[in-house]
Amino acid sequence: MDFPRILSGNWETPDSHRLTVARSRGVYSRLPKALGMAPADITAVVKDSGLRGRGGAGFPTGMKWTFVPALEKRKGKPVYLLCNADESEPGTFKDRYCLWLDPHLLIEGMIIAARALDVRVGYIYIRGEFRYIARRLDEALAEAYTAGLLGKNILGSGTDFDLYVHVGAGAYICGEETALISSLEGEKGQPKLKPPFPAVEGAWRAPTIVNNVETLAVVPWIIENGAAAYKAIGTEKSPGTKLFSVSGHVRKPGVYEIPLGLPMTTLINEYAGGLLPGRKLKAVIPGGSSVPVMTPAEVELCSMDYESIQTNAGSYLGSGGMIVMDDTTDLVAALTNLLRFYAHESCGQCTPCREGCGWMYQILCRVRDGDATAADLVTLRDLADNIHSKTICFFGASAAMPVQSFLTKFRSEFLDRVQGRGAGAA
Amino acid sequence: MPKVKVNDVELEVPAGTNMIEAAKLAGVEIPHYCYHPHLSVAGNCRMCMCETDTPRGPMLEIACNMQARDGLVIRTETDNVKAVRKSVMEFLLVNHPLDCPICDQSGECRLQDYYMDHGKYDSRGNEAKVGKHKRQDIGEHIMLDAERCVQCSRCVRFGDEITHTGDLALMNRGDHTEIGMFPGMRLEHDYQGNLADICPVGALTSKDFRFQRRVWYLRETASVCTGCATGCNIQVCHQEGEVFRYTPRRNDDVNQSWMCDPGRDRHVAIGSLSRVLRATVDGAPSADAIPELARRIRAAGAGRVGFVLGTQASLEANWAMLQLVRANCPDAKVFWVAGADADAIAKSDTFLMDADKNANTAGVKLLAEWAGNVGDAAALRAADLALLVVLEDDVVSRVGEVLAPALAYLGTQHNPTTAAAAIVVPVAHVVEMDATYLNRQGRVQRARRATNPLGEAVPAYQALDALGAALGRAPGTRMPVATFLAMARVIPRLAGLDYRGLGTNGKLIAPATPAAAEAK
The missing domain is CATH 3.10.20.600 (Ubiquitin-like (UB roll))
Known part of the structure; x- marks a missing residue:
């Protein structure tokens, strides 16, 4: 199948994280065009491309950008652009490749997004475990500043944009955008109530756009090739x-x-x-x-x-x-392992998630160890239902959905275990 | 004003009202832990979830973060809502120690109350409970038991938003989350007792009240604190004549939901050793103190008798003293002593703790202005007196000298003035009588009788009525309701007021002059 490698095209090139190498591969070549465009036109192209947020929710990126209030409505407040590089979802390890192998592509995307959204200051919020990547990002930022690609009057366009790397302390919940904002502000990383939504009132109570690494890294290609070219890839509702x-x-x-x-x-x-x-x-x-x-x-x-x-x-x-x-997998053990993660990572704010995740994990440990009854499975399912969508953020649902789906789709494995006839791989 | 619908009740509420308050206006109680009307919205307990109509159909949302807007509909008693409340109770209790028999919150605990109203499930908790730190002494007035906590964060927000001390925080994550002090910190502010009040469970308890009395034995009487000129609204909690605590009573115009620790501590004085319980004449107990005082007033001669109005005493008592003088010895001199002393200023702030530790300075000023010819502290010092009759004012301490060859004192506590006084008449404490006080805002507020006066004490307005009778003409101030009406009839700024009209939150009186009215 023939398609452009928009994100991973430079990964095999040696030293692809270096500015000179990145430039030779076309990174930053879209900047002059983007910086010459009216901000609203950049947003329009991204909106037309149908790009959807790659962090997990799949919300249309261009639409999100239009939620930022106009200058007169935000009473002189700045707009912040935050790159969510807190990649912590178990099983997900794509952003770390983007950051490690092509940091300049992300920076280029952020400069273009900053131009579109009238942003002067941006942050790359990166999870604490990625400290080695943060160091590489800092080097990339230094290269970009030296080359006049960041800071005041970028490439003589009159656009100013300062970009910082902020290292989190290693909490899954800080990938949730409002928790990320809390953490960036110096507070405990806990989600905030919505409304207000970050695009209206986010970091330091100013309008804030939070986009995933992969989302921002796509933007230069869309600017270069146009919305139609992007839409030509993928499906109608899921382009690219x-x-x-x-x-x-x-x-x-x-x-x-x-x-x-x-x-x-x-x-x-x-x-x-x-x-x-x-x-x-x-x-x-x-x-x-x-x-x-x-x-x-x-x-x-x-x-x-x-x-x-x-x-x-x-x-x-x-x-x-x-x-x-x-078929060698013990699904009971797999689910128990997942719930251990969620019980550990629940921020502890909302009652159902705080108390429920640990409770579900304890029940699952007993199921795994053959120390549970069928009634415990009923309780487990109830707890998951009682957590799902009863909390401030989506974490509750994230912990509940694996339990609900494992219990529904692989019911017999769990029933076998409580009846003591399990495969016993635990 | 937006029109909202709570269950079947349609009502208009002020824009921005959240739906817990809107439901309250509709007569519907929505259970909640973390929401507090005088703190920011946290939305974490999830107990207030109600069903509302959205473009995507009926959804469960938290009422505390829902602002009233036109057409908003919430339902508080659907099966879904009831199920959520039940499950939230189950989650809250799964790691709770269930130590109600030894917990001081029993009887006023939201876990208990809501379990009975919304829980009542068969326990499914088969797992080991999470252990947390117990019996933590975190301040002069407060003990913390983290296992009983429901992590509502009210206390954290109180520290952040009311005292601005930022001393409490939620530590750790998940079901190991617990409230705690930052390392090396203790509660250092003067509003600690409020933490025990706003804690909906038994996590933060008052050291003063711990293990003293089960709350279901206590009766509550609405009153006001007389610890300073602020006049915080309080509940006097008492059983069989003994007062166990004061708690703040909500009045958004005076003290919101709060009161200070020194004010809270004042109940200790009611039955303390310093309380004046017996009438004495020349140091010996006497059943005839009032007739004897009347005899000495006559003997001194009206021109050489002085009376000191009391800024600690009620409007009724001061009125009684003025009326007594007017009826029996119009040539006697009347004084009042204003102001705060240096210690009091040190114990004051810009919130509730006023530098003037007298509850009724504004009231005495009002009466003095109305009566005219009332002298100040300097006039008192300069006056040539044979006898000085003092109403609940420790003038010897405040003016710094004994002032007259003979003193008579009507008061509640022993102090340098009682020590110097030839005649001491015990009077009722504020919790022992009906009376009114005028606070620093110019708000008349009622104190209500909670307990019987101790010892030989009677309310000061009755003691003064008896003194007037002994002098020949009683001022007619035995009954406080009638006394207040008599004042309101002749003092223009009190015109139209009566006890019933003062309600539970008191009434602001008219400003002193038209100029003052314009300045406001």
């Missing part, structure tokens, strides 16, 4: 290419850039090399650990776009973190 992180029981785990709409089996069997010899597919988590799990039958039906996965499997494309599990 996307990075997928494939892990688990496949022969070639890794990050793959593919056009949206590619059959899921093609991604697993061709790009990721298929399963190990003699193994059979048991389950796939398509979009990061938070989304509902899929059965092999559902995998056959789905293609890699937002609509297909939702329609055919009741799951989500999410962040594109695909976890493939073959």
Whole structure:
């Protein structure tokens, strides 16, 4: 299949993170054009391209940008642009490649977005575990400043933009945009009530746009080639290419850039090399650990776009973190492992999520260890239902959906375990 | 004003009203932990979830963060809402120690109340509970038990938004989240007691009240604090004649929901050793103190008797003193002593703690202006007196000298003035009588009788009525309701007021002069 590698095109080039190499590969070549465009025109092109946020929710990026109030309405307040590089969703490891191998592409995208949104100051919020990447980002920023690509009067265009790297302390919840803002402000990383939405009142109570690394890195290509060219890739409602992180029981785990709409089996069997010899597919988590799990039958039906996965499997494309599990997997142990993560990462703010995640984890430990009854499974399901959508942010649902889907789609594995007839892989 | 609908009740509410308050106006209670009318909205307890109509159909949303807007509909009693409340109760209690039998919050605990109203499930908690730090002494007035906490963050917001001390925080994450002090910090402000009040559960309890009395034995009487000129509205909590605590009573125009710790501590004085319980004449107990005082007033001769109005005493008592003088010895001199002393200024702030530690300075000023010819502290010092009758004012301390060859004192507490006084008449404490006070804003507020006067005390206006009777003409101030009406009839700034009209929140009186009115 023929498609442009918009995000990963420079990854194989040696020293691709260096400014000179990046420039030789065309990075920053879109800046003169973008800086010559009216801000509203940049937003219009992004909106027309149909680009959807790559952090997980898939919200139309151009539409989000239009939510920033006009200058007179925001009473002189600045607008902040935050790049969400807190990639923490289990199974997702695409942004770290973008940041490590092509940091200048992200910076170029952020300069263009800053031009579109009248932003003078931006931050790349990067998770604490990525300290080594943060150092590389700092080097890239220094190169860009020296070359006049950041700071005052970028390339003589009159546009000013300062960009900083802010390292988080390593909390999953800080990938949630309002928690990210709390953390950036110096507060405990906890989500805030919406409304107000960040685009209206975000960091330091000023309008703030939070975009994922991958989302921002696509923007230069769209400016160069136009909205129509981007829409020509992928499907009508899910245009463009996307990075997928494939892990688990496949022969070639890794990050793959593919056009949206590619059959899921093609991604697993061709790009990721298929399963190990003699193994059979048991389950796939398509979009990061938070989304509902899929059965092999559902995998056959789905293609890699937002609509297909939702329609055919009741799951989500999410962040594109695909976890493939073959028939050697103990799904009870897998779910227990996931809930250990959510119990540890719940910020502790809302009652259902705070108390419920730990409770679900404890029940699952007993199920895994053969110390539970069928009634415990009923409780487990109830708890998940009582957490889902009862909290300030989406974390509650993220912890509940794996439980709900595992219990529904792989019910017999759990029943076997409480009846003491399990495969006993734990 | 936007028109909203709560269940079947349609009503108009001020724009921006949140739906917990709007429902209250509609007579519907929405259960909640984290929401507090005088703190910012946190939205974390999830107990106030109600059903509302959205473009995507009926949805559950938290009422505390829903602002009233035209056409907004909420339903508070649907099956979905009831199920959510039940599940929130289940989550809140799964790691709670359930130690109600030894918890001081029992009886006024939202976990208990809401469990009975909205919970009542069969326990499914088979897991080990998360242990947290217990019995933490975090300040002079407060103990913290983190296991009982529901992480509503009211106390954290109180520290951030009311005292601006930022001393409490939520530590850790998930079900290990617990309230705590920043390392090395203690509560250092004078509003600690409010933390125990706003804590909806037994996590923050008052050291003063811990283990003293089960709250269901206590009766509450609406009153005002007489610790300073602010006049915070309070509840007097008492059982069988004994007062166990003061708690703030909401009055958005005076003290919101708060009061200071020194004010809270004042109940200790009611039955303390310093309380004046017996009438004495020349140091010996006497059943005839008032007739004896009347005899000495006559003996001194009207021109050499002085009376000191009391800025600690009620409007009624001061009125009684003025009327007594007018009826029986119009030539006697009347004084009042204004102002705060240096210690009091040190214990004051720009919030509730006024430098003037007298509850009724404004009231005495009002009466003095009306009566005319009332002297100040300098006039008192200069006056040539044989006998000085003092109403609830420690003038010896405040003026710094004994002032007259003989003193008579009507008051509640022993102090340098009682020590110097030849005749001491015990009077009722503010919780022991009905009376009114005029605070620094010019708001007349009622104190209500909660307990019976201790010892031989009677309300000061009754003692003065008896003194007037002994002198020949009683001022007719035995009954406080009638006394207030008598004042309101003749003092223009009190015109039209009566006890019932003062209500629970008091009434602002007219400014002193038209000029003052314009300045406002």
